[in-house]
Amino acid sequence: MSTHPLAVAVACAAAHGYAAPPAHWAFELQCRSSLDPNTPAFNLPIGSSLSSQYVALDDDGGVAIRVVLGLPNATEGVFYGRHGSGGLVHTVNSSEPYYSTGIALRHGRIALPIFFSGVEVRDTSGALVQYFAPGGPEGVTGFSSVSITSDAALGYRGDFGSAQKNIIDQYVSGVRTQTQVANTYDGLYSYLFSPRLNDARQMAGKVFPQAGGQAIIRWEPGGARTTIAQTGAVYNAFVNSIALAENGLVAFSGRRTADSRWQVMRADGASETRIAQGGDLGIVDSSIANFPPVVNSGGLVALRASDAVSTALWVGDGDGLIKIVEYGQVVQTDLGPLTFGFDFGGGTGKQVMSGVIAINDAGQVAFAAFLHNGTIGVFVATPVEDCTPDFTGDGVLDFFDVQEFLGAFAAHDPRADLATDGLFDFFDVQAFLQAFAAGCP
Numbered sequence: 001m002s003t004h005p006l007a008v009a010v011a012c013a014a015a016h017g018y019a020a021p022p023a024h025w026a027f028e029l030q031c032r033s034s035l036d037p038n039t040p041a042f043n044l045p046i047g048s049s050l051s052s053q054y055v056a057l058d059d060d061g062g063v064a065i066r067v068v069l070g071l072p073n074a075t076e077g078v079f080y081g082r083h084g085s086g087g088l089v090h091t092v093n094s095s096e097p098y099y100s101t102g103i104a105l106r107h108g109r110i111a112l113p114i115f116f117s118g119v120e121v122r123d124t125s126g127a128l129v130q131y132f133a134p135g136g137p138e139g140v141t142g143f144s145s146v147s148i149t150s151d152a153a154l155g156y157r158g159d160f161g162s163a164q165k166n167i168i169d170q171y172v173s174g175v176r177t178q179t180q181v182a183n184t185y186d187g188l189y190s191y192l193f194s195p196r197l198n199d200a201r202q203m204a205g206k207v208f209p210q211a212g213g214q215a216i217i218r219w220e221p222g223g224a225r226t227t228i229a230q231t232g233a234v235y236n237a238f239v240n241s242i243a244l245a246e247n248g249l250v251a252f253s254g255r256r257t258a259d260s261r262w263q264v265m266r267a268d269g270a271s272e273t274r275i276a277q278g279g280d281l282g283i284v285d286s287s288i289a290n291f292p293p294v295v296n297s298g299g300l301v302a303l304r305a306s307d308a309v310s311t312a313l314w315v316g317d318g319d320g321l322i323k324i325v326e327y328g329q330v331v332q333t334d335l336g337p338l339t340f341g342f343d344f345g346g347g348t349g350k351q352v353m354s355g356v357i358a359i360n361d362a363g364q365v366a367f368a369a370f371l372h373n374g375t376i377g378v379f380v381a382t383p384v385e386d387c388t389p390d391f392t393g394d395g396v397l398d399f400f401d402v403q404e405f406l407g408a409f410a411a412h413d414p415r416a417d418l419a420t421d422g423l424f425d426f427f428d429v430q431a432f433l434q435a436f437a438a439g440c441p
Helices: 285-289 399-410 426-438
Strands: 024-033 063-071 074-082 085-092 104-106 109-113 119-123 128-132 142-148 154-160 163-172 175-183 189-192 203-209 215-219 225-230 235-238 250-256 262-267 272-277 301-306 311-316 321-325 330-333 336-339 353-359 365-370 376-384
Touching: 024 063, 024 074, 024 085, 024 330, 063 085, 063 376, 074 109, 104 142, 109 142, 119 142, 119 154, 163 189, 163 203, 175 189, 175 203, 175 215, 215 250, 225 235, 225 250, 225 262, 250 285, 262 285, 262 301, 272 285, 272 301, 272 311, 285 301, 301 353, 311 353, 311 365, 321 365, 330 376, 399 426
Parallel strands: none
Antiparallel strands: 024 376, 063 074, 074 085, 104 109, 109 119, 119 128, 142 154, 154 163, 163 175, 189 203, 203 215, 215 225, 235 250, 250 262, 262 272, 301 311, 311 321, 330 336, 353 365, 365 376
């Protein structure tokens, strides 16, 4: 766990679900925007906004996000940070929105789709590494939902007049090479939704087949296709965006034909595993359809949806599901403890999550969240080892944990049997005091 002062010691989420996914998480603030001159920002200038921006996460825990700015000579920029340190690495001054919200980050390379003008690839210092202009061998006129590999190849849906193609775009020995993966004119598909690309050159995305219905396809290197899921007896609809892990796992949200309940699924092409469905741990069924889940190579899936109070963040692995972020939860920030969530009132109501989320193969989850002081923070949540003495589950070891333990001990609560011998005696107290003194991982 990071020792940066803005890293919360531990956030215990076991009380929200089962034991299979990581139950304890450390939250580290990477940046925090502020539009209020009386409230300082963190790693960003005053007058910056992160509202509805999409977080990108690298395997080393680095994060990148587009920032809307109110500076005299900069209207927007790109933040990059890691372990709580970072800042704007690149800015532009434009009368119209310049970059898309859907930026991508991999192996220290940030892919920045420009509205109607191609894609820039910059390193984490902001230096331009490569520019993918419209055109190329396939004649791309538009770039939709760009993903980037560790060797800086791009994957996206390209527009070509009235047609669409899924493209892998890269420079090989200085020569631009575009590989067509799928299109809307060869008789297979009538529409392509934004695909994802991994290092193995697998691509996956939702499609409308020419024959009708909806399907989620994974295209393999060399041209083979794997149908991950399709509408019919099991599903009658899918969320437009899906997730693809580096080992080929796919995560998607589908609505069951039998009862119209939405569920989040993980699939490998041969079998499917349900991660969550409407009603699980208070998840509002329809909210699953609002944002896509994300998945890593270990099979851990993160999803943002709504509970009865607000938007929230869950993680699951098929054996269990826990909620790790919710309205009113305390988190450590540069301004001290704040709580997640802001009440906008009216039809918007209480909100926690802002934009899409991201996950990496280290099991970290990145997200942007509203805070109760009206600002938005970008956090990286990292799973940590079990924190035995944190009996309150608030991530802080203090008198209240001692009080909670003593209450559990007096009530012969199994949680207080720390010696795991079925007895409640001095050895349990000794085990608690030793664990408390050692602190949390």
